[in-house]
Amino acid sequence: MSTLVEIRNLSKVYTRGTERLEVLHHVNLDIERGDFLALMGPSGSGKTTLLNLIGGLDSPTDGSIAVDGKRIDALGEGALARWRAAHVGFVFQFYNLLPMLSARKNVELPLLLTHLSAAARKRNAAVALELVGLKDRAAHKPAELSGGQQQRVAIARAIVSDPTLLVCDEPTGDLDRQSASEILTLLQQLNSEHGKTVIVVTHDPKAAEYARHTLHLDKGTLVEGGGAPAGAVASA
Amino acid sequence: MKYLHLVWAALLRRRTRTVFTLLSVLAAFLLFGLLDSVHSAFTVGSRDVAGVDRLVTVSKVSFILSLPKSLYERIQAVPGVRAVSYANWFGGIYQDPKNFFPNEAVAPNFLSLYPEWVLPQAERQAFRDTRTGAVVGASLARQFGWKVGDKIPLQATIFPQKDGSNTWTFDLVGIYHASDPKLVSAENLFFFNWDYFDEARQFGNGNIGWYITQVADPREADRVAQKIDDLSFDSDHETKTQSEQAFNVAFVSQFADIGLIVGAIMGAVFFTLILLTGNTMAQAVRERIPELAVLKTIGFSNASVLSLVLAEAVALLLSGAVLGLLLAGVVVAAVRLKMGTALPLDPVGRDIWLQGLALAVVVGLIVGALPALRGMRLRIVDALSGR
């Protein structure tokens, strides 16, 4: 397995007025291709920030992030958008589906950024929906689906353009036990059967059990915790 | 465009709000169509199409003073003049003063100076041959249900007959229509023969109301006009000759600065419209910031988000504009049919549509600009976390 994500000396500082908030301190981390990584930590630990940086939603104040050899910390807004479209799939705690579009149209959204024909888009979306087990719900709107089903649509949307990384922020945070384990099983499936690299931020230890590796963050730094992978280097 | 369904879905998000806003836009453009058609009708004579090569000669003192018939040959002799004709205002009433339309006694060759009015040759001949013959415009005929062969009585308000009666009866021998749809407002005229008029009228015999001169070359119009006025200089019937267009402009300007009034009203209307739709758009975008953030997350560029919001605003405005203009067209057609010449209205034609649609796009862009910028500039991380 090769290194997919290389993080060196990563720092993120937020400035709110005159206040300086250092959310991440000099984080160093390697993530292997095909890994299923859980990032855990208390509220305010910076785990979501780290996820956002890895997913290219934000840019670091200092340090570097390289994904599949590409330095994304150096990219401008427009280039980051294009990079995200091709390389990352996001899954959020509150699903963030567009309420006026059907499940299929929601899944097709990332494909609108490609040059695929309408027919090809429809086909790919159908495949993605089948993968998450929602083939017969393709025409339903989010309001007509349960929480678990909505999250599955979100996952289908996240994988439809075959991204390098699957990035999930508290994917089971709003679900009941049953749906949560269904979602985590699905993610595990995508990881083991389809070789997707999955990074999940969660505060639920049970969720972390589905991952291959778990990392803990506290006050912006990685700490020694259960199951640190061989490649992870804790910061000093 | 494949993004079209996103714009459509965005508009349908809150159907009631979209419908209400649409109806407000519709109201604004209905007004636009109606008022523009009024404005158009009033200024029809002063547009380039009509009367470029015709001059009107009236008494310099006042249009109510008549001119001697002897001027006819003298004007004809002026170099640059291709044809001369003459007419008198009659001012008769058909049944009720409310049914006002212009009616004039004209020389036999008068209609030939107006090639933009189409009249079959047979009817032209009938007009020359029938002493009491009359020719009317198609709109007028339609309004009163006149057909060729009808006898039409007019009550004189100025010129009684020699026997003192006010009733003049005419035989309708021809109906003309305007060849150019823009000139359709000119289809409200009633012409009859000058000879019958002069012979039967009680006073003022031998006097002309005004002369119409057709110049051979429109560029020579001013020079010819001057020469015509020189003929009567310092006499007791001094004349003022100007192009028919200038004459109409001066005439209309006496009614009111209609353009100003219409412009002022439309200004107020569109100001309120911009406020209204601007508010709706701002609200709509505010609600959708998280969704727009998701789109950006997926990889939609800033420019795409900007265009999506602008497209939504423009789509809303265009839909309302189209519906409003259609309704205006229907209302104008109905009013013209029912009231005819009592209320002058131009049909809602291509010009009004083009102006209206352009306006819709401009207003849409104005109204969508700020929300679009806000959507474009949102920070994904802040937007997703609800800040």
Place this chain on the structure above:
Amino acid sequence: MLNDAAVLLAMLAVTGLTVVLLILAPWWALLLLVLLLAAWLLLTRTGRQTWSVTEVGLATIPQRLGSASVVLIGIAGVVGVLVALLAMAVGFEATLKETGSDDTVIVLRSGSQTELNSVLSHETAQLVAQEPQVLRDARAQPIAGPELVVVASLPRKSTGLDANVELRGVGAQAWALHPNVKITAGRRFAPGLRELIAGKAARQQFRGLEPGANLKLNGQQWTVVGAFESGDAHDSEIWGDADVVGSTYRRGSSTTTVVARLTDPSAREALAASLASDPRLQVDVKTTRAYYSAQSERLTRLLKVLGTVVGAIMAVGATFGALNSMYAAVAARAREIATLRAIGFRGVPVVISVLLETMLLALLGGVIGAAVAWLLFDNYTASTLGANFSQVVFNFKVSPALLWSGLKWALAIGFIGGLFPAVRAARIAVTAGLREL
């Protein structure tokens, strides 16, 4: 489903009824209603509840300035445009109505709609003057005389283009027949000379009518020797000696009209009957008041129709804007409203408070619109083509009745724009609203 339809129908019925009431009710009735409402709000328990909810609602307006201003400015626009257009009609009508009186008659040729079209012989003028119904002055002369109305073409100050001004040739008794006419500069014209006096409005409209100016009419030199003011439509005219005007306009001895003072307003019919019985005459006899009122009728009606139609269309647009605004307001405050309901406030206070809030906003908008119209347009001078095919100057008149009309429109729009959202607010299921928390 049936419940929804029933509620909708009920609301439409209430709306219709209220709008009709507003239109028909005189101002004191509405004032009474307002006082009753105020009493209810202050004195009854439900009323006080309603007022406190309303206060909360009004307090949130700064947060939703955008949507509140939609209601405000939308309605201000409607009222402003409506009042301005109708002020044109009212002003034009007033100017012409004032021009006449009940004790003076005007005699025209039968069938002529306007002075300009009429032709009467000199003999006719003499016959009319001799009728017993015509008042005589101190020297036993009949207060009557021919007036020759013609039109002159002069350049306008505003456009530079030629426009028509009414030239009235009057006889010796003119000053007695038109007591409102006062010379404000220069002097009266001298009979038999080519002299003119110009009315106030005519001087404002046209070039070259100041005392001392010279005009050329039909190759003849005329001089403006004075200025007059009469406070009615005659201000738009220029006057000269009837005989001299007649010769310039080649009218011989004929005239257009005869004006006479009656011994008594009721004598008009007798005069008309007497003249009708003479086979040589074919004339119409009207009081000057009736004549000038009729002149204004067509244009006034056109302007009123125009104003009302434009106002109505704008009102429709503003109503939908208000509906949008208030629905949004209600939605934004769903949580508050649900909490209030959970605490124990009933539906009625909520409905009335939303309605009250909308109508207060609407009223404010109406006042702003009316104020702007009054400030900008009251006494604004305009002119148009009158019945004698010449310029008639008039002032826009923003009358109290008009302002009141505008306010009523504002209230109507406010009512409709507030009722439907108000009912929606009341029907927000308590649990649904609280789930927003």
